[in-house]
Amino acid sequence: MAEKTPSTVCFASSKVKELRRDATLPAKFERLLEMYPLKDMFGNRRVAIKMHVGGDLGYTTIHPLFVRILVQTIKNAGGKPFITDGSGSQQNAVARGYTEEVLGAPFVEAAGIANQYSYEREIKYQTLDAVDLCGNIVDADAMVVFSHGKGHGHCGFGGAIKNIAMGCVAKDSRGKIHRLQGEKFTWDADKCNHCHTCVDNCPSSGAIWFDEDDILKWNDHNCRYCRHCDLACPEHAIHLSTEGIEHFQTGMALTTQKVLETFAENTVLFVTMLLNITPYCDCWGFSTPALVPDIGIAASTDIVAVEQASLDLIRFEDFIPSALPAPLSLGEGSHLFERIHGKDPYLQVACAERIGLGSRNYTLEAVD
Ligand code: SF4
């Protein structure tokens, strides 16, 4: 069988070789965007710029300057851009400067101001019968999936797939996708002797604890699935199943597919900012220091290729130990995010490739 042609990922490095404006990342970003046939992709079309605008005290989302450059470039190509994110994001957008005055394009709530404007699409995977896609995304003619690459407690990595699957569906659908993880942690109170071995062996702060009534509590977001608690329990009172993680990641990939199916061919561009690469998602409402030095910007018309390249670029960067928030520590794994969150971040990329969303085989084309 003939080998598939690798997808192209254009990459602008944040490294500066000369002290002049054209050698810096915003200027390279302009040149990176020019590598795409934007008039064909966006000309005379309503273009949704799908972002995750973050919340509360978070300050490491995409800098408004880059959004403004993207908006202007789309306008220059004849497109009609608007910025969008999921339910209740308007105030969060304003707090981080994502306003029409700053960006040159309006901000529109993806599912309307009451979060009720959506279109149902059938999925039929495990318990995920259908999802409600945000109406203003479906109504757009083209899209730029403008993602901030960072870690994620549930799926290891928050990039383009997570930006779409969690951010282009109504709130109830997000819950349904999360519930694909199923019953992962069980504790048999009758077997437990309250020795606290499980808690003492847990490397992740806030993942497992006994409450004031001596009931064992577990927080999926902080759990790394290392199974130390499960394996160390002398009474076999704990059972941790990791099967649900793959269902969750598959559900995200299938939802992403439904969103992308609403767009005509060659009308979606994926741009992932590999700056301020924090351990947790912007939805936490706070920021912690970057785990690795700034990397740059990756872009592709292939969502699988851009995700794979983003993860690979992070993987080979130098980890900054002092940036890890004090309660966290590194466990086992082949990727930094797996070592932090205990979840293989490549899993969602493999799922996306398996259902035909793109190729993990890519070549990097550098933008000077
Ligand atoms: S699986 Fe590991 S991280 Fe999760 S609760 Fe058990 S010991 Fe803690």
Ligand code: SF4
């Ligand atoms: S290690 Fe097992 S027996 Fe000991 S407290 Fe934890 S669940 Fe209970």
